[in-house]
Every structure is written in structure tokens, then in C-alpha cells.
Amino acid sequence: MRITGIELRRVAMPLVTPFRTSFGTETERDVLLVRVVTPDAEGWGECVAMSDPLYSPEYVDAAADVLRRFLVPALPAHTDAHGVGRALHPFKGHRMAKAALETAVLDAQLRTSGQSLATYLGAAVDRVPAGVSVGIMNSVPELLEAVTGYLDEGYRRVKLKIAPGWDLAPTRAVREHFGPGLLLQVDANAAYTLTDAPHLAKLDPLDLLLIEQPLAHDDLLQHARLAERITTPICLDESIESAQDAAAAITLGACSIVNIKPGRVGGYLEARRIHDLARAHGLAVWCGGMLETGIGRAANLALAALPGFTLPGDTSASRRYYTTDLTPPFELHDGHLNVPATPGIGVDPIPAVLDEVTTSTEWIPF
Secondary structure, eight states, X not given: OBOOEEEEEEEEEEEEEEEEXXXXXXXXXXXXXXXXXXXXXXXXXXXXOOSSTTSSSOOHHHHHHHXXXXXXXXXXXXXXXXXXXXXXXXXXXXXXXXXXXXXXXXXXXHHHHTOBXXXXXXXXXXXXXXXXXXXXOSSHHHHHHHHHHHHHHTOSEEEEEOBTTBSHHHHHHHHHHHOTTSOEEEEOTTOOOGGGHHHHGGGGGGOOSOEEOOSOTTOHHHHHHHHTTOOSOEEESTTOSSHHHHHHHHHHTOOSEEEEOHHHHTSHHHHHHHHHHHHHTTOEEEEOOOSOOHHHHHHHHHHHTSTTBOSOBSOOOGGGTOSSOSSSXXXXXXXXXXXXXXXXXXXXXXXXXXXXXXXXXXXXXO
């Protein structure tokens, strides 16, 4: 496949409501999009880096810079998605930027061949159950009201963001209010240390699906020790940046579940490798979210349709985050989202919407 040029496009997407986690509050997404142009097709990729380096070391300005100065120039004019990985391998880190570029190339490649991303990855279903991530609220009544609204919309699983001072009471309140039938999990975004193990053990009676990333992203050993002290299953997110990381976590017993975010691990090809590894070792996986627009959401749905994704992910409907999405909106149907079946990622941005929210564009010819 011959690339004729690549566009870097920044768009500003206001969130429906502020989204608060243990590391900060987002009110708007500054999204970097990558568009790959070939003689036969265009492909789109979404970089999930945040505006500030809080979730990971990456941030949007740095992603745009590394793409412009290093990653895009490293691509051969004739390549495919696997060739992208080989070309970018010498550059350390910057997985979110690499993932956006690889996805855009893969999208163009599959559109040319007439194959959907879901089929290419090995999807086993044509729709996936949708979970919802609920940020830290100002009060427990506000939280209960928000969860009620999401359950009324049909979401199959609820994830609560937690942090020291906002953990036991809100989680217990949700469990008691909605009963044992609610699929409920919590996400700490690395807000605790191993000394908090006795405190975190107080979550055990609440019968949670999992506690996600309770400790630091770079400490698998401490997670393994925590797993010996609590009965709530530990899920790793920020700690897993590659299949190699997943293998190490499995060997150490640091987790029993993995949240796979394609942007965090460098793309959908590496995400599939982690899925295959976890499935071979009997670990459950699910697809996490980074407040993606419809472009990233479509690709995540294709990944979440693989057979090892046995837990509902964070692939919520478009309206959960955006009043108007970049693409035709993804909507819940009986608590599920349909997996795009047309070639590539299966969606295109709506030109009028894209133009309205674009803050800058840059064209890089080949």
C-alpha cells in the first residue's frame, strides 16, 4: 500500500459532564486525529493521549510533535500495518502516538481490501455488552442518581472511580442501593500504596468484579503482594503497556484480569497479542476506554468482539461523553453496542462536525 500523505488534525470536544478521577478532572477532550491517504482509500486513527501527562507520560502536544518529527518520517512510502510496527520499533515509548498512526494505516489497508477491522482481528460476535465508567462525584446521593440514570439507559456494568477519601462509603452505598445483581467494579488509577491493603480489604465483602490498578503503574511486585491480602480480583491497566508486561504480571501473580486499552499498548495488533496471551493463561480481559470519539470507539468495539473479552468494557454509547460525536453516534440496544461490519474501522467522521470542532491541521506529504 502506497501512502501519499498524512494529516495531523486537532479537534476540541466538550464533554457532556466533567469527568473526575483520582488524578484530575476533564471538561474537554483535546483530540489528535491521524488521517492516512493512499491512492485507493483514507484511514483514520485517534490518539488517546490526554492534554496533560497525568494518566501516562504521554500528552497531546508531545504526541503531535513525535509524530511530526520522528514517527511519520520513519514510515516507508509503501507499507502495511505490520510494517508500521517494524518502522517505529527503534523509537522508545510514545505508544499512544504509535497506536494512532498504526490504526490509520490499518484502516486504509482494510478499506482497500474490503475487510472490516473486527473480521481482521478475529471477532466472535457482532455486538458487545456495554459498561459505563462513573467519575468521582461531590456526594453519595449525586452518585446514586447518576448510576440510576445509567442503569435506566441499559448499561450492563458499572465502574466507579475511587480515591483515598472516596472509596468505601460510595462503593458500599451503590452496592446496598442496587443490590447483589449489579455488576460492579472500582478503578483507583494507582491512587493507593501497599500500606493501604487493610483498607482496600474492606471492599472484599462488597462482591466486586475487580479493583482496577490500585497501586503504582510500575510496581508489579507490590500488586502481587496485594493480591495475597485481598480477595477482590486485581485488574491491571496502566501497568500493562505490552504483551511482555502482561506475561510478567501473569508470572508474578500480580493480576487475574487485564484491561486492554489499544492506545496504551501501542495499537490493535499488540492489543490482540495481549488478548491471546491472557486467554491462553485463563485470564479474563476487557476493553478499556479513554473517552474516545466515534473514531476510536468504533475500533475498540472491533477489539472487544474477540472471544477472550468476557467482561463488559468501557465502550459506552456516544452520548455518555459527547452531545455530538465526530461520527454517526453509537447507541445502546438492549445494553449492547453493535460492532461495525463495513471495511476498516467501519465509520467516517461527519465532515460538517469535523470542520466545526477542528482547531488545527497539518499535512505531511510523502
